Amino acid sequence: MSPTRQDAWSQDEDLLLAEVVLRHIREGGTQLQAFEEVGKQLSRTSAACGFRWNSFVRKQYKSGIDLAKKQRKEMKKQTIPQEMDSSQVEASEETSSAVSAKSEGVTFQAVLHYLENLHKQATAASSIEEAKEKSIQKLKDLEKKSYLLAAENERLIKNLKAIEEDYRSLIEIMERARKMVVLQEEDRQQKVKFQMDKNGNLERVVK
Template sequence: MSPTRQDAWSQDEDLLLAEVVLRHIREGGTQLQAFEEVGKQLTRTSAACGFRWNSFVRKQYKSGIELAKKQRKELKKQPVLNEIETYEEPVKVEAVPSPTGNEQGGTITFTAVIHYLEGLQQKAQASSNNEAERKKSNEKIKELEKKAYYLAAENERLSKNLKAIEEDYRSLIEIMERARKMVVLQDEDRQQKVKFQMDKNGNLERVEK
């Protein structure tokens, strides 16, 4: 059994923790199940995963959590729709007319049976193709959801950085404004200290007070 890790969390581990927890939220699972799943993959305790999620990772994925909760509500509505969409009517076997045209006592030819079986095979093939396309679509949707979670977290991070920059900018403007006022006051003070007097030749000269 591998020893339980206690080293620092990496960015990839945080991302894995977020993906698993969001998936469990989306699919109606519990966070404890998510912590246990991540713990097995990272050889960490579920308690350590829970502490990491609540103390750090959860704050980075507020938008992703809201999105996962909305998707969970939508998934709860889908079983009824899926049941309606995937309902298949019983296969109707059409009667094959006999060569003599007598429907009651006529016989079914081997060629007719072959044609019928070929038709069933084509329908089964089409159904299999549709299933493969559906799986591809689901995989694409999951990939796009991961990107959406990442972009939501990145958007929150950039918004916080933008707010910090705006605050720094306002502080800088305030400092520059105070410095400008101090320069103006110093200039006015110097002007008030200046006076002129007449020298022996009758010229005015500037004299500092």
């Protein structure tokens, strides 16, 4: 497993990051998935890729982002007619039944029942769309929080390194001061000597 890189980004790495993110936007993926993909290729964390994208690269590709979003909408429009869900199938069957019933005579109750079913389907579709929008917004909020936390983490790491350097400098200063005190004490002791006076008493002689 290669170590996580923390060196400066090159122009080629910025280009790779932009290409992958725009592809995910165009294909309906999330930016978080794009950052994970780029991180694996460059041996960087997905958070570092997200921070690089939001702080620098994204500003260089505003028109590309708009184009990718437009292409994503066009792709969705093309796939919707091919993907009829069960509710649409039921609605189609209801319509066929209502049309075939004309030959037998349509009753007021049958029409009312048909309209009630259409109303239920429309309400269900509206609820699903609303839930989808909420989920997308929640995902965006989580991605934004992830980028902010990554930036805060990098700031704290820098602060920690600065504190560690200050601590080491303080220890070195204290060690030098201790050595100076020891040397001064040894020097003072070497200067003090004793000799005996004429009365036989020891007296201190300072050089």
